[in-house]
Amino acid sequence: MLLPMESKVQSFSLKGYGVADNTEIAHVIPGDEILFELTRKRRLPKKGRLLEILVPSPDRVEPRCAHARTCGGCCWQQMAYSAQLKQKQERVHKAFGLEPDPIIPCETPFGYRNKMEFTFSENRGGQKYLGLMIAQAEPYVFNLTECHLTSSWFSEVVCKVRSWWESSTVKAFNPPSDTGSLRYLTLREAKRTDQKMAILNVSGNAEYALSRKELDEFVKAVQSAVEGDISIFLRIHQTKKGKPTNFFEMHLAGPDHIVEELHLNEGKLSFKISPISFFQPNTLSAEKLYDLALSLLPKSSLVYDLYCGTGTLGMAAARHADQVIGIELSPEAVIDAEENLKRNEIFNMSLHQGDVGKVITRLMSEPNFKRPDAVIVDPPRAGLDPLAIHHLKTLAPQTIIYISCNPLTQAENVKELLSAGYKLVRLQPVDQFPHTYHIENIALLEKIS
Template sequence: MQHDTPNEADLNAEDDAALRDVPVLPHAPRHGERVELDIERLGAAGEGEGALVLRVGPERALKRYVVAVRKAMVGDRVRAIIESRRRGRYTARVDEVLRPAAGRVAPRCPHFGAREEPGRGCGGCTLQALDYPAQLTVKRDLVQRAMANRGLDPALVAPVRGAEDPWRYRNKMEFTFGDDRERRFALGLFPTGWHNEVIALTTCHLVSTVTAGVVPRVRDWAEARGLSTYRPRDDRGFLRQLTIREGKRTDERLVELVTSPDVAVETVSGPRQAEEVARELLTAVAGFAEELGGRVSSAWWTRHVAIAGQATRLESTLVAGTPVFNDELLLPDGSALRFGIHPRAFFQPNPRQAEVLVAEVLARLGAARTVLDLYCGTGTLALCVARSVDHVVGVEIVADAIDNAVANARANGLDNVTFLVGDVGEVLREHADAPWRAEVDAVVVDPPRAGLMPKAVEQLAAIAPPRIVYVSCSPASLARDIVALRAAGYEVEGAIQPVDLFPHTFHVENVVTLRRTSDAALIPASEG
């Protein structure tokens, strides 16, 4: 398993005779120039990465550059157009696929591809041109390289657990109103790397057919009435986002329309009250969903209030239906937990694969009876664990998330869960003498992408639980934190198990068990 290599490096021609036949350029690659290279691996942001070896300048110095090529697949040989260079790393776009990867397939979605082609370049998927088994292979390689970069054994990484069906899995999508590249009215998603234009979606294969069908209908409805889209550059316009969330096991839907705080808006029939227009649009959404075989159970209008020098406010009004929509997660024993989800409450975007993740966590907890769940969010893992242990303590910094967790615990009849609000490190320090602390025999951590903060690692070492089950959305942060926890007396037990919650994207979740073997000097997680 290779480590990640520097973005730019000098090479010694004597190291490899084949290097003597590389192309010659009078200078390092520049914007707009075309280069040919093999795509060797998946980059951290989902691009295809490859090495470009050249002889450069009058001295014909042998140089190696890393080039990240958008929408290139691992195994491709491509001709790419250089777009930019930063810290010795080039970014480029595909000009032509000279030799396709063995796993390359025709993308299912018409919006996949290069932004330079009208209607293409959507940032929702990065790997759709690879067949699904090949996607799982490159994701495993991504995790293995992250481990190798920290001196960990890449063989610890098991094959990725993929989805039975990698399509139409998302239960939430936020669509943006704006202008497309030709300055036409659009509702859809941003192109990769761009936030000042929107791709007008005609379909999307990551969401249900109901959600995919609603979006173009709403766009046509709003455009026909002369409604304006919000433009951040001039702080003008009315429509900002349309978020659609749905229960995969309940068929309930929550729709949220986000607008500017304008009281009155211009329409083809003249000025009208903003609230009246928002209600009509949400009623239209419900009608479109019904036409497509779905139903909207909750409709919200949110005014996005941003004033210079003040914290941004979201002022939400329930327009129709119930305040929450419901969904269920099935546990390994066949029972189900029901979750009521507010507009801004987090819930795993892929519930079916979330069930796979939950089963993996439960299996790794073994015979634990008192479990500490750090970064518990809205309590999804905590409540699932609570069904099979004596006591769960969840800690989360976002108060609204804890309110949602408490409500869901009550709704599911779970009285063996305690939730605490605050920074994980501070809460653990403040509860150093809490009775439950001495009883903890396993800790579940599911931190944000940045990983564990130093205070959290220090408190984990102080609690010294026999077992830590770490759930991670960032292979790089996970590898760093494993090193820190090893220094605190823990060792990886069993395999690092990747789980694919986001097919056709570069994201991958991981679950790993760390078992306490000894006491050791602590290295802060932020080090390195």
């Protein structure tokens, strides 16, 4: 049996865990002197469990949430917000080897998220759990009673739905055996309009399909936790080995969508949000992010918006350009984007659905092809794929605005663009996700003439 160990936390891992004696430990911060035990030593990285804070770091604060020592959601809540910002600033500095502009903080470090997913889980004894993953113990779930990253009604709905589930015979979905039904509960909120949505995500195995009575009871449970209307959906995940997953939606109650708004310096934009629509999870900080990105965009005749999602940034950029072309892989996101173009009466933006690299190849082969003056890129965490980087070099726009949620892959991509004749003009981190290690960063690149 391994004995408890004493050590001082020196740094954070890439995933935001404290590191002491080359061991990752959740819910500790640099400067903490701790007592911990090893939970994994044969496979790297080594993992440990916090037993006691012997001497707290000067940056340690009392976390607001009762689940702070369990939850894997916000691993930095026990650290002063000013210290969180300093850590994120340093992460961008380390990734690029350059000092970025001072990080833009989140004005509301609590209650900022407009979307959360809560997992259904069941142990062998039949005990039911609905909540978030336990830190460093995924896929185990704890029963959530509060969450301070969201509005309070999220937690109230979770508690009501768990009570409904505990009184039923419905089973949680078990992926290895393809048994059970309940996968996770998604809650969404339009911060600017106060509209609400709940989505029950279930297995597509017909043997475990919920009855009409069970669905009605679920709807009543959700409605009992909120005031006013709430959009309620059932989303079915149908999986077959060797085939793509199919999704089907059933509207159960309330409005069939919600509407969110972005209040930008140059005006207001309105967006229809369906159950699967992507939208920045922090509405108010996204407004800051977009305002800043647009302030860096010169007046242009043609702007490309790559990985445009539902078109939010491209639509805002349409006020700075004669024409905007958006490219997005997801067919559902493009459908939402087309709806939002009509909603906002934007007529100088066109959309192309498909792989970014392949769509650019097709556009460049057209006889009336015109090079963009500026390109906006906001790729997934993996960064720009090689074909997209190749075509970005070929397009050779004067200005590139690169927004990323992963400074490490962003820095690698920027390095390639620098070798292709660009200079890095500005780095601007923006904190959209307080109490987590995640960060958004804007890189402004200009072609060297």
